[in-house]
Amino acid sequence: MLCEVLSLEVAEAAKCIENIQRDLNIALVNELAITCNNLDIDTHAVLEAAGTKWNFHEYSPGLVGGHCIPVDPFYIIYESKRNGFDPKLIQQAREINEHxxxxxxxxxxxxxxxxxxxxxxxxxxxxxxxxxxxxxxxxxxxxxxxxxxxxxxxxxxxxxxxxxxxxxxxxxxxxxxxxxxxxxxxxxxxxxxxxxxxxxxxxxxxxxxxxxxxxxxxxxxxxxxxxxxxxxxxxxxx
Structure with a gap:
């Protein structure tokens, strides 16, 4: 599928943000997993129960590797800092997944x-x-x-x-x-x-x-x- 956008900058940012969104969602369940492990609660039993709500988004904890999700956030982080804004949430998600x-x-x-x-x-x-x-x-x-x-x-x-x-x-x-x-x-x-x-x-x-x-x-x-x-x-x- 070919999607026409306004500029090269929009295309590059869209690709990065697509992977950043996934990184953040995985980081959320990874942080939940760490919390549940420390509380001796079955993470997946919690996710299965939460998943009975119709609008719950399904993600599993795990190791985040590859050439896109662990890399693309840093392009946005770098350019954002260079232009005066520190995107803390994106960085925190990376820290969780790298841990x-x-x-x-x-x-x-x-x-x-x-x-x-x-x-x-x-x-x-x-x-x-x-x-x-x-x-x-x-x-x-x-x-x-x-x-x-x-x-x-x-x-x-x-x-x-x-x-x-x-x-x-x-x-x-x-x-x-x-x-x-x-x-x-x-x-x-x-x-x-x-x-x-x-x-x-x-x-x-x-x-x-x-x-x-x-x-x-x-x-x-x-x-x-x-x-x-x-x-x-x-x-x-x-």
Whole structure:
């Protein structure tokens, strides 16, 4: 679709604002997720209940990567400051979303601790390292920030990304990468980027391969908690 506008400036600003709006909406649910996690309330149960109102906008917490949403706000921020106005809300949204990789890592560490795991002796299997679901692009993936924090606690990290060549993933993130999925002896599965195929995985079979007291951390809340009721695999949704 071709949309004719008044000027090049209008076109550029429109593109930036489109992504800024998404950034702000995601930042809102990410801040809600951080708040709910601290209050020990299920974020996704809250969002599901709020979603029963007809005009509620549906967004999920998660890691914000890619080449548009994390970048475009800074064009508007820069030009706005240069012309005398400091757009605080846009900057705060960026700060929240840039903090999420750290928050996801800390929630993963909490989950390990709650299951009696020792950080320096734990293995986290990360499912999905692309910057968004069902794409084969790992550039500017926010999962990298989560990996960096986990490394600070000497956690062993193994990754699996079915949409990208394993060698490219290894070079980008500097972690062990599987070419065929195995959960052998993993203490935790971190569902970071929920590709469609991950929803269909047999997580109960996976739990039988994992170490004792295994935990599954679901960043975007894609998995139904009912699937894990009365099982040995503990589900933690961000």
């Amino acid at each position: 999420m990789p750290t928050h996801v890592a800390k929630e993963t560490l909490k989950a390990l601790n709650d299951c009696g795991k020792v950080m320096g002796k734990s293995t986290v299997m990360i499912l999905g390292l692309a910057y968004k679901p069902n794409v084969g692009d790992i550039r500017t993936s926010a999962v990298e920030g989560t990996i960096e924090v986990l490394r600070e606690y000497d956690v062993d990290i193994v990754g699996y990304e079915p949409h990208v060549d394993a060698e490219a993933v290894r070079d980008e993130f500097g972690i062990t990468v599987q070419t065929e999925l195995s959960f052998q002896d993993a203490d935790c599965v971190l569902l970071a980027t929920p590709h469609d195929e991950f929803e269909q995985l047999d997580y109960m079979a996976a739990a039988s391969e994992m170490a004792s007291n295994p935990v599954l951390v679901d960043v975007m809340g894609e998995l139904d908690p009912a699937r894990f009721a009365d099982t040995d695999l503990k589900l933690r949704r961000i």
